[in-house]
Amino acid sequence: MPDVFADLVGQDEAVTELRRAAAAAAAVLRAGAVDRAPALVAAGPASAAEPAEVDPSTGMTHAWIFTGPPGSGRSVAARAFAAALQCVHGTGCGECPGCRTTMGGTHADVRLVVPEGLSIGVGEMRALVLRAASTPSGGRWQVVVIEDADRLTEAAGNALLKAIEEPPPRTVFLLCAPSTHPDDISVTIRSRCRVVPLRQPPATAVAEVLVRRDGIAPDVAQWAAAAAQGHVGRARRLARDPEARKRREAVLAVPRRLTGVGAAFDAASALIEAAEAEAEASVTESDTTERAALETALGAGGTGRGASGAIRGAAGQLKELEKRQKSRATRAQRDALDRALVDLAGFYRDALTMALRAPVAPVHTDTAALAGAGAQKWDAEGSLRRLEAVLACRAAIEANVKPRIAVEAMMLALWKG
Numbered sequence: 001m002p003d004v005f006a007d008l009v010g011q012d013e014a015v016t017e018l019r020r021a022a023a024a025a026a027a028v029l030r031a032g033a034v035d036r037a038p039a040l041v042a043a044g045p046a047s048a049a050e051p052a053e054v055d056p057s058t059g060m061t062h063a064w065i066f067t068g069p070p071g072s073g074r075s076v077a078a079r080a081f082a083a084a085l086q087c088v089h090g091t092g093c094g095e096c097p098g099c100r101t102t103m104g105g106t107h108a109d110v111r112l113v114v115p116e117g118l119s120i121g122v123g124e125m126r127a128l129v130l131r132a133a134s135t136p137s138g139g140r141w142q143v144v145v146i147e148d149a150d151r152l153t154e155a156a157g158n159a160l161l162k163a164i165e166e167p168p169p170r171t172v173f174l175l176c177a178p179s180t181h182p183d184d185i186s187v188t189i190r191s192r193c194r195v196v197p198l199r200q201p202p203a204t205a206v207a208e209v210l211v212r213r214d215g216i217a218p219d220v221a222q223w224a225a226a227a228a229q230g231h232v233g234r235a236r237r238l239a240r241d242p243e244a245r246k247r248r249e250a251v252l253a254v255p256r257r258l259t260g261v262g263a264a265f266d267a268a269s270a271l272i273e274a275a276e277a278e279a280e281a282s283v284t285e286s287d288t289t290e291r292a293a294l295e296t297a298l299g300a301g302g303t304g305r306g307a308s309g310a311i312r313g314a315a316g317q318l319k320e321l322e323k324r325q326k327s328r329a330t331r332a333q334r335d336a337l338d339r340a341l342v343d344l345a346g347f348y349r350d351a352l353t354m355a356l357r358a359p360v361a362p363v364h365t366d367t368a369a370l371a372g373a374g375a376q377k378w379d380a381e382g383s384l385r386r387l388e389a390v391l392a393c394r395a396a397i398e399a400n401v402k403p404r405i406a407v408e409a410m411m412l413a414l415w416k417g
Contacts, residue, residue, distance in 0.1 A: 004083040004092035004099050008073050009209050009232055010201030017196060018081045019091070025060040025172075026090025029140060061194050062167040065149070065175045065185060068198030070342075071231025074176035075147045077198060079103065082110050082143040082174060098138065109136040113146045116328040120146070122155035129163040132171050142171040149175040150184040157186050164192045200230040210239055229346055229363055234339065247274060251340045252347055252367050255374060255414070264411035271340055271411075272404050279332035283325070290325065291318070337403055341394050347371055348387040355380035382417045389413035 005015045064081070066074040083102035084092030086109065093099055101107040111132060113120065132144045146152075152160065164173055173193075177184045180195055206225035209232060210216040216224070216239045227248070228235035237244045250270070257267050346363035350371035353360050355378070362368045375383060393410035397403050 003094040004080040004103060006094070007209065007213065008076050008080055010205040011073060011077065011198050014077060014196050014198055018077070018084065021060045022081065022084035022087070022092060023090050025085055025141070028060060062171065063164045063173040063175070063193040065177060065180065065190065065193045065195045066198060067177055067179050067195060069178065069200050071228065071234060072198040072200055073232065074198060077196065078145045078147070078174040078176050082145055085141045085143055085172060086110065086138065098140070109138050109141065110143045110145065113144070115148050115151045116324065116331065118327055118331055119151045119153050120156050121153055122159055125152070125156040125159045129159060132163070133168045136170050140170070142168070143174065144171065145174045147176045150177045157189060161186070161189050164189060201232070203230060206230060206232050206235050210235060214240070216240070223365065226361065227364055229342065247278065247340070248343050250274060251343045252364060254344060255347060255370065258411065258415040260415070261412070264415045265408060268404065268408040268411045271337070271407055275333050275337035275340060278336040279329055283329050283332050334397060334403065337397065337407070338394060341390055345387060345390040348383055348390060351375045351378065352380060352383040352387055355383050378417060385417060386414050
């Protein structure tokens with residue numbers, strides 16, 4: 001089995017930094033120094049018995065932020081680092097129980113927060129911080145991994161900040177966010193964390209992983225890696241899922257469909273409906289399973305004394321479940337729509353580079369001819385305006401503009417040029 005950092009594609013500098021930090025953390029535990037330095041800033045081994053101060057950039061600290069564009073592997077890096085911290089060798093070997101259970105999501109001392117809805121609330125964060133303050137059952141570290149930390153509400157961020165300011169002796173916080181901009185992570189949290197910047201991995205590195213790990217044919221892997229613009233998860237989906245390829249083809253057909261105002265609104269409706277259908281398909285099964293499990297736990301179907309009264313009294317819990325599921329469905333719809341917008345932006349990026357005669361490969365090789373025709377028709381300025389319209393649509397949706405309104409405005413801008 002490869003080590004835990006094997007799937008962190010094209011991030012050699014980050015992997016080197018994380019390996020050094022994991023080794024420093026292991027040395028601190030061996031020396032028994034962690035309880036003497038609750039707010040651990042940096043430590044490195046002088047010998048197996050006593051830690052020595054080293055350059056903070058190569059040591060261990062209690063709070064980290066992983067930043068980078070979508071697909072760069074922020075959550076992959078955080079999970080791999082969590083596994084390395086739990087590794088009995090301090091290296092992230094991938095073979096020991098600590099590595100295996102962490103990567104499998106079953107380690108008792110690794111708590112993973114993956115927001116299903118649009119935000120992470122203060123109640124969830126307070127409960128998480130309270131649990132993370134306990135002593136590690138395995139004798140190493142309590143690790144809290146927060147994916148999409150940019151979705152923390154202000155109150156949730158304040159609850160997390162207090163824990164980071166006064167960290168328990170053996171608790172490590174790993175946050176994932178697109179950037180350290182104040183819109184993504186608060187300045188005060190940022191100032192107390194070490195930042196690990198990740199970059200968009202090159203298509204060749206993504207293709208290599210698809211071939212090695214997923215057994216995908218090299219030519220398919222190369223195409224999918226380029227079309228996904230360095231996003232490993234999206235590349236795997238394109239390579240393995242025919243439905244994902246059909247959805248992509250429908251999105252890339254949009255520029256041909258924009259022949260008038262009516263066609264622009266029709267294209268917007270089709271894009272929204274496709275995103276809704278994709279999201280519904282992804283959450284329906286889990287929603288049904290969750291509801292059935294909750295109803296059973298509350299006594300549904302029971303015949304004993306008080307069973308009917310118990311299920312009647314469970315209306316509040318069922319309503320809360322429905323609220324969470326609705327929020328998750330909304331998030332799934334926006335994620336599906338964003339994937340479509342990324343593909344569309346790639347098309348107009350190709351048109352722009354062709355209009356400028358830039359010596360770069362196209363993102364969408366299968367629509368290069370169409371992008372070339374667009375480049376001749378729109379020239380560089382027109383291609384750039386269209387690309388900016390797609391990016392503005394993504395920003396508007398992220399700012400909670402109604403998706404249909406944002407997409408209709410984008411389609412009109414693409415038609416007008």
